Amino acid sequence: MADTTTGTTPLSATVATASAATFDVIVVGAGPAGSCAATVLARAGHRVALLERGAFPGAKNMYGGVIYPRILDRLHPQWWEQVPIQRWITRRSTMVMTETRALTIDFRSEAWGEPPYNGATAYRPDFDHWLADQAVAAGAHLLNATTAVGLLRDADQRIVGVRTDRPDGDLWASTVIACDGVNSFIAKEAGLHEELDPANYTLGVKETLALPRSVIEERFGVRDRHGVDIEILGGTSGVNGGGFLYTNLDTLAVGAVLKLPALAAQQTRPEEIIGRLKAHPAIAPLVEGGEIVEYSAHVIPEAGRSMMPTLTTDRLLVTGDAAAMCLAAGIWLEGVNFAMASGMAAGETVAEALASGDTSARGLGGYERRLRDSFVLADHDKLRRAPGLVLSDRVQHQYPEMITGVVERMFRVDNPEPKPGLRRILREERRAAGVRIRDLARDAWIGFRSFG
């Protein structure tokens, strides 16, 4: 059942008796990871508390805008009949941009506009709310406006629950699942995260622009709730990162993901960077006239495998962004599906551990095994060098100059000069962009190993 009280209401008014404040599992955070973990456990018949600091799940959550829900096939078959989406992505473009040029690879698939679909744009307050409702329907106890502020430990220092910010707000359980997102306070308190390095993070900033539905469909060449996902390399005013532009029903999401140390060094305000991106000749006609209805920002754990904490300790597991499982690898920015998958794996593992009566780190060992057997760690392992490559100066600045320079020369007709030939263009544009063959070969090899 969902708690509809406010954060100042004593917990005893919600979970009626002291014994009712004792659960099998406490899940901290009702984002995609937490709601999936809670659903699995509640369906297995366990008493689950799902804590959310926001007024409702999704109230505080922001992201770019595209979810890949196929991971829900197991948990919610026919999910597409219920999930509150904006548009099904049927056009996916990758744009390489310099200040004056843009090269776009534009892919369209009508199959992605039919079940079981591929990706969709969705608003997080709608999506997270729906996902948490499924946990509640399965029997989880959702406590909104309730922030976990610490771990409860017994005399032997074993984790026995969480302390919340509600009056009389302690909750007990034999296992806690940290689904509290990037910079997980719970994982840090449990000693699982090492020293945080700002170089492992980007700042994601986004404007939501209102435009009539018919204008969006005409400009982006889509109909019938089909939508477009444009990922942009370059276009971030010299700050390493990337841009994006997504279509919702009657709004656009335009934004940038910016490497924190580079942003601090450049001292450019993120909204200026979005402003310049919107003014780029390749983007301006698409967003023209859009009225800013929201501006939001959030930190992204960007470094993937190399920044993941230890995933379990006695009586505690870490999932989703709390465990840096967001995949930010240039052409892919996927976090919600990784969070949902890790939440499901955590839920299954805890159900198994509760059945065997062993919730020690050893008893929870199945979690990492499940993640290894799924795309979560398989993709992160394969792509472990991709975030570093994608955010490197060469990929960010030199290669876009070189690639767009080559294409410009190929299509430029310099009569009466004859066509120069691709080899000569490549050589000259590589030199003009200051790219050394040795670096190019090394990056191509890392790229091939990562993406190939």
Ligand SMILES: Cc1cc2nc3c(=O)[nH]c(=O)nc-3n(C[C@H](O)[C@H](O)[C@H](O)COP(=O)(O)OP(=O)(O)OC[C@H]3O[C@@H](n4cnc5c(N)ncnc54)[C@H](O)[C@@H]3O)c2cc1C
């Ligand atoms: C700008 C930007 C663009 C992105 N674009 C995409 C995209 O297009 N597609 C995609 O798949 N991913 C994208 N991501 C990544 C994605 O948003 C995350 O990977 C995903 O939300 C992680 O889910 P989660 O459940 O682990 O954490 P979150 O979604 O962060 O959820 C954590 C929840 O815990 C709650 N919480 C936190 N602390 C406490 C506490 N102490 N007590 C109680 N509750 C607490 C929060 O309120 C929140 O509801 C983007 C991220 C950003 C910032």
